[in-house]
Amino acid sequence: MINSAEIELLKTAVERLAEGAADAPEFAPGFDVNRTRDVLDEVAARMQDNYPYFHPLYAGQMLKPPHPVARLAYALSLWVNPNNHALDGGRASSAMEKECIVDLGRVFGWDAPLGHLTGGGTMANLEALWVGGRLHAGKTVLASSQAHYTHGRISEVLGLPFRAVDVDEAGRMDIAALERELDKGDVGTVVATIGNTGMGAVDPLPGILELAGRHGARVHADAAYGGYFGLASALKASTAKAYACLGETDSIVVDPHKHGLQPYGCGCVLFRDPSVGRFYKHGSPYTYFSSADLHLGEISLECSRPGASAVALWATHQLLPPVSGGEFAAGLDRCLDAARDFHARLSAGGHFTPLFDPELDIVVYAPRASAASEISRLSREVFDAAADEHLHLALMALPTGLVAGRMPGIQQDAETVTCLRSVLMKPEHADWTGRIVELLDRAISR
Numbered sequence: 001m002i003n004s005a006e007i008e009l010l011k012t013a014v015e016r017l018a019e020g021a022a023d024a025p026e027f028a029p030g031f032d033v034n035r036t037r038d039v040l041d042e043v044a045a046r047m048q049d050n051y052p053y054f055h056p057l058y059a060g061q062m063l064k065p066p067h068p069v070a071r072l073a074y075a076l077s078l079w080v081n082p083n084n085h086a087l088d089g090g091r092a093s094s095a096m097e098k099e100c101i102v103d104l105g106r107v108f109g110w111d112a113p114l115g116h117l118t119g120g121g122t123m124a125n126l127e128a129l130w131v132g133g134r135l136h137a138g139k140t141v142l143a144s145s146q147a148h149y150t151h152g153r154i155s156e157v158l159g160l161p162f163r164a165v166d167v168d169e170a171g172r173m174d175i176a177a178l179e180r181e182l183d184k185g186d187v188g189t190v191v192a193t194i195g196n197t198g199m200g201a202v203d204p205l206p207g208i209l210e211l212a213g214r215h216g217a218r219v220h221a222d223a224a225y226g227g228y229f230g231l232a233s234a235l236k237a238s239t240a241k242a243y244a245c246l247g248e249t250d251s252i253v254v255d256p257h258k259h260g261l262q263p264y265g266c267g268c269v270l271f272r273d274p275s276v277g278r279f280y281k282h283g284s285p286y287t288y289f290s291s292a293d294l295h296l297g298e299i300s301l302e303c304s305r306p307g308a309s310a311v312a313l314w315a316t317h318q319l320l321p322p323v324s325g326g327e328f329a330a331g332l333d334r335c336l337d338a339a340r341d342f343h344a345r346l347s348a349g350g351h352f353t354p355l356f357d358p359e360l361d362i363v364v365y366a367p368r369a370s371a372a373s374e375i376s377r378l379s380r381e382v383f384d385a386a387a388d389e390h391l392h393l394a395l396m397a398l399p400t401g402l403v404a405g406r407m408p409g410i411q412q413d414a415e416t417v418t419c420l421r422s423v424l425m426k427p428e429h430a431d432w433t434g435r436i437v438e439l440l441d442r443a444i445s446r
């Protein structure tokens with residue numbers, strides 16, 4: 001539940017922060033405390049109109065609460081409000097960001113990548129595909145038909161042709177289909193999705209690297225959601241093989257605001273070859289004068305960026321280092337357990353068919369029915385009925401062919417089927433799968 005006691009920690013920390021400027025001449029900007037209190041009360045009331053994302057019975061979209069240390073460090077940094085564009089605007093937080101990049105590089109086995117934080121995964125993917133386009137001007141970007149929808153749009157923004165590659169029955173990029181696309185001879189970058197957003201399927205990276213290498217194409221790993229799972233110990237063998245060669249890709253995107261316990265506004269792009277920094281080179285008439293050290297704005301497309309994101313991530317790395325075998329990794333294993341357990345309970349029950357063996361912590365499932373249209377109708381009914389019981393789910397449209405693979409014999413009377421989807425990305429979900437299935441059974445029987 002939301003616990004206001006955390007605020008005590010923040011007060012002490014703000015007092016400690018204030019000591020840093022204690023010898024400046026006295027200056028206290030004022031504000032209307034009473035009006036501010038009233039407005040805050042209004043904000044709190046308005047903000048009640050949200051799903052309870054922090055609760056294990058929120059088992060819907062890819063939403064995970066930030067760790068208290070991230071929330072508090074982020075808030076603390078706002079008393080400074082650093083800007084990580086340049087050292088002029090955020091010395092301490094820029095140093096923290098550079099340390100975070102080293103930590104994140106190590107997650108993928110990279111000692112000295114070029115990288116920085118971004119507003120999110122979309123901006124990070126844009127930078128990776130932009131660099132790909134600079135190296136292979138005018139060449140095509142490939143990503144699977146289940147890759148994040150933004151890859152097509154990013155390619156459009158960059159003026160690069162884009163083609164989608166078919167997926168296999170598990171939702172992963174189909175290697176034979178990829179080969180056919182590469183054989184056309186116009187491909188600059190292949191996007192391998194390491195954990196797709198819909199079902200958590202991991203593209204077969206060893207095969208992708210081999211084929212792309214043979215055709216002279218770059219490989220970019222979109223691991224916005226799934227990147228951290230390389231630290232887990234309980235991956236399926238086939239999935240683990242993809243993670244084992246992540247370090248052989250040219251660039252990687254991972255979102256600390258997905259599985260890294262961060263508030264929104266924290267993505268990250270990493271490049272294996274730091275020399276791609278040359279593409280970013282630009283002058284700024286206003287900044288970069290305060291130090292000869294690297295200003296993060298010199299290697300990013302965005303200008304102003306919240307130093308707060310770096311402070312929050314750095315604080316989280318101190319408490320929960322992103323290394324295998326640690327507490328952070330154990331949390332990821334619990335999410336994998338939750339998804340497997342949920343999948344097993346649904347399979348054993350009488351009302352729902354899980355559509356894919358979960359590779360990570362997403363389970364897509366469908367109410368049992370004889371026609372595609374009937375499954376869609378029931379999914380929407382269950383979505384609403386479960387919400388009345390405080391169980392919040394997500395819906396997902398899948399090509400009917402993909403669903404029919406797991407529900408043979410269904411009448412294919414529509415092109416897509418609306419299914420149910422649960423991202424079990426809170427470690428606590430592992431303790432709640434029984435309760436969730438109970439509520440699902442009740443919702444469908446209503």
Ligand SMILES: *Cc1c(COP(=O)(O)O)cnc(C)c1O
Pocket residue numbers: 119120121122123125148150193195196197222223224225226255258267
């Ligand atoms: C979430 C996600 C993105 C987009 O990232 P944002 O942080 O939402 O901009 C891209 N790719 C994948 C695989 C994702 O899961």
